[in-house]
Amino acid sequence: MARVYAGVNESLGSGWYDYERLHIDWNVPDRYEIVRRVGGGKYSEVFEGVDMTNEETIVIKVLKPISKKKIKREVKILRNLTGGPNVIRLLDVVQDGPSRSNSLIMEYVENVDWKEFYPTITEPETKHYLFQLLKALDFVHSRGIMHRDVKPANIMYDRPRGKLRLIDWGLAEFYHPDTKYHIRVGSRCYKGPELLTGYDKYDYSLDLWSVGCILAAMIFRKEHFFRGRDNEDQLLRILKVLGTDSFERYLEKHGLYIQTDNRALLQSSFGPASVSREALDLLEKCLKYDHCERLTAAEALAHPYFNNVRLETTSKSTERFSDSGFCST
Ligand SMILES: Nc1ncnc2c1ncn2[C@@H]1O[C@H](COP(=O)(O)OP(=O)(O)OP(=O)(O)O)[C@@H](O)[C@H]1O
Ligand SMILES: [Mg+2]
Numbered sequence: 001m002a003r004v005y006a007g008v009n010e011s012l013g014s015g016w017y018d019y020e021r022l023h024i025d026w027n028v029p030d031r032y033e034i035v036r037r038v039g040g041g042k043y044s045e046v047f048e049g050v051d052m053t054n055e056e057t058i059v060i061k062v063l064k065p066i067s068k069k070k071i072k073r074e075v076k077i078l079r080n081l082t083g084g085p086n087v088i089r090l091l092d093v094v095q096d097g098p099s100r101s102n103s104l105i106m107e108y109v110e111n112v113d114w115k116e117f118y119p120t121i122t123e124p125e126t127k128h129y130l131f132q133l134l135k136a137l138d139f140v141h142s143r144g145i146m147h148r149d150v151k152p153a154n155i156m157y158d159r160p161r162g163k164l165r166l167i168d169w170g171l172a173e174f175y176h177p178d179t180k181y182h183i184r185v186g187s188r189c190y191k192g193p194e195l196l197t198g199y200d201k202y203d204y205s206l207d208l209w210s211v212g213c214i215l216a217a218m219i220f221r222k223e224h225f226f227r228g229r230d231n232e233d234q235l236l237r238i239l240k241v242l243g244t245d246s247f248e249r250y251l252e253k254h255g256l257y258i259q260t261d262n263r264a265l266l267q268s269s270f271g272p273a274s275v276s277r278e279a280l281d282l283l284e285k286c287l288k289y290d291h292c293e294r295l296t297a298a299e300a301l302a303h304p305y306f307n308n309v310r311l312e313t314t315s316k317s318t319e320r321f322s323d324s325g326f327c328s329t
Helices: 008-012 068-081 114-120 123-142 193-197 205-219 231-242 245-253 277-286 297-301 304-316
Strands: 032-040 044-051 056-063 090-095 102-107 155-158 163-166
Touching: 032 056, 068 090, 068 102, 114 155, 123 163, 123 205, 123 297, 123 304, 193 205, 193 231, 193 245, 205 277, 205 297, 231 245, 277 297, 277 304, 297 304
Parallel strands: none
Antiparallel strands: 032 044, 044 056, 056 102, 090 102, 155 163
16 A cells, blocks of 8 residues: 555545546637647647637647547546646647547647756756656645656656646556556556566555656666666566565565566666765665655655755745746745
């Protein structure tokens, strides 16, 4: 069971979490105009657009014909979370007449491509970025929701403004204790050990593994810190860095069986690098095989690695990161 926020959905009630009962009133899309394509993936095509009523730049996420249930889940979760710190805002939901395609209208972020940004990130930026990401995660977890697809491509970052937004709520899900979830979520390089060993009663702590992968990628300057060819290889890459001792304990504790050739694997080591003690300490506490042992988002925010970020946020309060009204403490 999750160490924190385990009973949140129970106490917020079914009106909060029962997305299947959601009835969506789709608006007409006439007021929005497409400017250019900015992305897309398995489930959508994403465009930059303009809201002609106020000239504001917005994002139009055109959903591919996926199940109604999945659409309801994404809309419900976005509605529940909109306005929260560093969470992308849902502005409108629209449906095209003839094609009946459904689109989500969202806040636009002048994003820098993470593949260009990460290799040049500075230490203060790394701290700021991760702190903002963790703030979003602590908020969404406190509302009973796991993101389940935290990865660089799902984090929009306006570098000059230091503005971060967590996007792509298509795989997010409500957390209920003792519930089995699909392990086919997330993106390979950011998948936690629970997904790779078949432990399906996971919780919010899954997102903290992905945060660890991002921190590692930044401080060790690797595009993806654990880069497996497939899910099996992904687990091996993790074992090579973190060692097998605590992995065996983890398997035993949760009654999991996995065949691995342990002898060839090294013991826990992140290898040589000039990385601060605090950064390494935070990293080790996020990258725990056993999800119960990982830091929670709130604990990570309180880690000494972020000491000066916390000071800065308090003193600057509303200056630099005021756009959302939630970003400053
Ligand atoms: N609010 C936004 N501002 C700027 N760009 C955005 C925004 N939302 C999405 N994008 C761009 O569109 C891409 C796809 O968006 P999103 O991740 O929501 O869709 P998806 O179909 O679920 O993606 P995938 O299957 O690749 O995970 C993002 O990686 C990003 O490049
Ligand atoms: Mg995405």
